[in-house]
Amino acid sequence: MCRTAPRPGCLLRKEELFEMSNLISGARMLLECLAREGVDCFFGYPGGVTLPLYDCVFDHPIRHVLVRHEENAAFAASGYARSTGRVGVCCATSGPGATNLVTGLVDAMMDSIPVVAITGQVHSKLIGSDAFQEADTFGISRSCTKHNFLVKNIADLPQVVHEAFYIASTGRPGPVLIDLPKDVLQAQSHYAPVGAIHLPGYKVYTEGHTGQIRRAAQMIWDAQRPLVYAGGGIIAAGASAELRQLVEITGAPVVCTLMGLGGFPGSHPNFISMPGMHGSYAANMALTNCDLLIAVGVRFDDRVTGRLSAFAPHARVIHIDIDPAEIGKNRVPDLPIVGDARRVLARINSVLNDLAPRSAGLHAGARSAWWDEIRGWKKQHPLEPARSETEIKPQHLMAEIDRLTNGRAIVATDVGQHQMWAAQFIRFDSPRLFLTSGGLGSMGFGMPAAIGAQFAHPDSLVVAIVGDGGFQMSIPELATIANNRLPLKVIICNNGYLGMVRQWQELFYNNRVCAVELSTFPNIEKLAGAYGIAGRDVNRVSELRPALEAAFASPEPQVLNVQVSSFENVFPMVPAGAAISEMVLGPPQPVAVPAAK
Amino acid sequence: MIQVISLLVENKPGALMRITGLLSARGYNIESLTVARTLDPTLSRMTIVVDVDPALRSQVVKQMNKLINVLQASDLTESPAVLREMVLLRVRSSIETRTAILKEAEIFHARVVDSSVEGFALEATGDPEKLNEFIDVMRAYGDIEVTRSGLVAASLEQKKLRLSPPVPTSKAEAAAVGANLGDKQ
Numbered sequence: 001m002c003r004t005a006p007r008p009g010c011l012l013r014k015e016e017l018f019e020m021s022n023l024i025s026g027a028r029m030l031l032e033c034l035a036r037e038g039v040d041c042f043f044g045y046p047g048g049v050t051l052p053l054y055d056c057v058f059d060h061p062i063r064h065v066l067v068r069h070e071e072n073a074a075f076a077a078s079g080y081a082r083s084t085g086r087v088g089v090c091c092a093t094s095g096p097g098a099t100n101l102v103t104g105l106v107d108a109m110m111d112s113i114p115v116v117a118i119t120g121q122v123h124s125k126l127i128g129s130d131a132f133q134e135a136d137t138f139g140i141s142r143s144c145t146k147h148n149f150l151v152k153n154i155a156d157l158p159q160v161v162h163e164a165f166y167i168a169s170t171g172r173p174g175p176v177l178i179d180l181p182k183d184v185l186q187a188q189s190h191y192a193p194v195g196a197i198h199l200p201g202y203k204v205y206t207e208g209h210t211g212q213i214r215r216a217a218q219m220i221w222d223a224q225r226p227l228v229y230a231g232g233g234i235i236a237a238g239a240s241a242e243l244r245q246l247v248e249i250t251g252a253p254v255v256c257t258l259m260g261l262g263g264f265p266g267s268h269p270n271f272i273s274m275p276g277m278h279g280s281y282a283a284n285m286a287l288t289n290c291d292l293l294i295a296v297g298v299r300f301d302d303r304v305t306g307r308l309s310a311f312a313p314h315a316r317v318i319h320i321d322i323d324p325a326e327i328g329k330n331r332v333p334d335l336p337i338v339g340d341a342r343r344v345l346a347r348i349n350s351v352l353n354d355l356a357p358r359s360a361g362l363h364a365g366a367r368s369a370w371w372d373e374i375r376g377w378k379k380q381h382p383l384e385p386a387r388s389e390t391e392i393k394p395q396h397l398m399a400e401i402d403r404l405t406n407g408r409a410i411v412a413t414d415v416g417q418h419q420m421w422a423a424q425f426i427r428f429d430s431p432r433l434f435l436t437s438g439g440l441g442s443m444g445f446g447m448p449a450a451i452g453a454q455f456a457h458p459d460s461l462v463v464a465i466v467g468d469g470g471f472q473m474s475i476p477e478l479a480t481i482a483n484n485r486l487p488l489k490v491i492i493c494n495n496g497y498l499g500m501v502r503q504w505q506e507l508f509y510n511n512r513v514c515a516v517e518l519s520t521f522p523n524i525e526k527l528a529g530a531y532g533i534a535g536r537d538v539n540r541v542s543e544l545r546p547a548l549e550a551a552f553a554s555p556e557p558q559v560l561n562v563q564v565s566s567f568e569n570v571f572p573m574v575p576a577g578a579a580i581s582e583m584v585l586g587p588p589q590p591v592a593v594p595a596a597k
Numbered sequence: 598m599i600q601v602i603s604l605l606v607e608n609k610p611g612a613l614m615r616i617t618g619l620l621s622a623r624g625y626n627i628e629s630l631t632v633a634r635t636l637d638p639t640l641s642r643m644t645i646v647v648d649v650d651p652a653l654r655s656q657v658v659k660q661m662n663k664l665i666n667v668l669q670a671s672d673l674t675e676s677p678a679v680l681r682e683m684v685l686l687r688v689r690s691s692i693e694t695r696t697a698i699l700k701e702a703e704i705f706h707a708r709v710v711d712s713s714v715e716g717f718a719l720e721a722t723g724d725p726e727k728l729n730e731f732i733d734v735m736r737a738y739g740d741i742e743v744t745r746s747g748l749v750a751a752s753l754e755q756k757k758l759r760l761s762p763p764v765p766t767s768k769a770e771a772a773a774v775g776a777n778l779g780d781k782q
Contacts, residue, residue, distance in 0.1 A: 036766075138611060142618050147665045150610065162766050167665060193766075200760035201607060201668040325659035 233297015
């Protein structure tokens with residue numbers, strides 16, 4: 001199903017195109033444009049004003065996936081996009097349909113995910129009259145999209161659709177919304193293929209400045225304690241091979257942000273781990289002590305940097321990003337390069353190679369001492385999954401998933417403690433495997449995102465790891481899974497709490513634990529069973545491995561409700577406002593670790 | 598700190614909303630904003646004055662430049678530029694002070710646009726500080742009502758307008774596909 005060429009039978013036939021008497025509706029024209037953009041399926045929920053569209057979907061080869069809530073249509077489109085790199089498409093009706101998309105759009109905006117949202121709008125003559133199911137979708141979506149369109153004339157429709165896909169997928173990707181009044185969907189017109197997209201004000205910088213690239217290569221060879229800080233931009237640009245090459249030329253260690261996991265192979269010897277609030281001791285100490293930070297496709301997010309003034313305090317910074325506005329937003333770099341990570345890294349690599357004969361051995365001693373230091377930190381406080389004989393530790397659950405998936409499965413998560421444990425203990429050896437709501441942190445993301453990914457990769461193992469809180473936000477989507485017999489595996493990391501909120505209440509609000517206990521949880525066998533899906537409780541440590549193995553081996557959807565220890569918290573932890581070197585390493589006696597420098 | 602930004606914007610629905618929305622979303626305060634068409638009726642020129650932390654000045658312009666309808670955003674705060682504003686001012690005055698008011702208006706190159714027994718309506722243009730002084734002076738003569746136009750600015754440097762060329766749709770489709778192929782190392 002993962003194809004880019006239009007499906008056979010999708011497009012209008014030549015004679016249909018040139019037959020002047022052949023009028024087609026706006027709705028049909030929209031599907032024609034989607035087909036030309038290579039869309040094979042989209043996620044949506046119909047309503048009054050999108051009826052003309054669904055009348056065309058009825059016998060069109062592009063597959064429409066009916067979700068059970070519009071927010072999940074946006075998340076599924078995002079999961080589709082995150083796992084393929086292609087534009088994910090979602091669709092909703094006017095008013096409530098469109099407003100329900102908002103969370104998913106902001107989520108895609110924060111994580112730079114290419115999504116095109118199509119919303120119905122009331123008849124253009126009724127816009128502004130407070131008509132039934134009218135909402136100012138154009139105004140509402142302004143701040144949650146990279147760009148948005150309101151089409152008032154069918155003649156503009158093809159141009160707008162192609163522009164939307166172009167904007168969503170190029171430069172720094174992001175969501176684009178197209179609002180279509182019912183009369184535009186109904187209007188009849190001739191379809192004229194769009195020859196060119198003309199967006200004079202839309203600037204995409206890809207190549208990077210040649211002089212800056214040369215200087216960057218020189219700085220990299222000159223550094224004694226270099227560190228690569230790689231983010232989601234590596235994945236968006238498809239720059240994994242180039243990053244790997246850079247690391248292999250220079251021998252530099254790598255940390256990947258939550259959004260960057262998989263952008264560099266998790267099993268590679270140069271990979272340290274994720275840094276930041278719940279990053280490893282070694283990753284945060286490496287950031288604190290490096291003398292050159294090679295930041296690629298990252299935005300110096302507060303969850304990574306902690307207190308900004310104490311972030312990589314000894315480092316000169318090379319910042320490579322496709323978005324000029326990210327340069328200097330949080331940390332002023334010593335050397336900015338605006339460009340596509342893949343192009344820029346490839347060019348840096350070639351200069352590095354040119355300079356290697358003179359420069360490669362320059363700081364061999366210092367660099368091997370730097371690696372010794374990093375290995376020392378890893379040994380001092382390794383990221384080890386907690387284990388117990390009597391109860392399933394959530395970290396143990398993640399380690400088991402890691403063992404069984406071996407860095408190759410697509411894993412989508414929700415948000416909270418389980419998300420951090422998944423990031424800490426599951427390896428990802430290629431990009432586009434770890435799908436998580438990073439910037440916005442929206443609960444209820446995991447299951448619909450996994451659904452989207454499974455549609456794009458019908459034969460791959462797709463696992464949704466969700467908390468008991470997030471799961472209860474996405475239960476309706478069990479119907480979508482059952483409907484389409486998706487072989488999705490839903491693993492509920494169930495501790496009976498909104499764990500991350502409780503962790504903060506315990507640590508920073510004097511243990512006044514409030515409104516976080518999820519004491520009523522449905523019987524999973526009955527709940528999943530009601531949808532015709534196999535659901536199973538996993539309570540004992542001895543059951544865990546066989547249950548996971550059986551679920552992963554099954555060609556059917558599976559829901560496992562894994563009872564994990566209730567009071568486990570995520571460590572290491574950098575308290576809000578602290579420097580990342582001031583980690584709290586464990587629960588009983590919080591130990592503040594001073595920066596080793 | 599006050600920052601003056603000059604924008605060349607495509608005259609498309611929602612363009613103004615995008616700009617003001619961006620400013621408010623990022624927490625910048627708009628001091629004044631003027632918009633009007635340029636010689637090319639499909640484009641508008643906007644001058645925005647924002648109150649912003651000096652460290653964030655380049656960030657504001659960069660965010661503006663990211664907007665798809667913005668062809669060019671430039672910071673004129675410290676570059677050579679002419680900054681002008683117009684004020685319409687009504688002053689109520691007694692018969693005795695009328696001559697003095699006219700004298701004062703002349704000093705500020707203000708024109709009388711209406712005259713009545715209650716007082717005058719005056720029109721003055723100039724840079725904002727000069728207008729502030731003018732208003733202060735007029736206040737001394739009686740009750741005043743003031744309407745200011747907001748700042749308009751013209752750069753005195755030739756700013757090269759860099760526009761993106763049209764992209765053939767097939768290439769646009771290819772670019773999207775290429776981004777995807779890049780991952781399959």
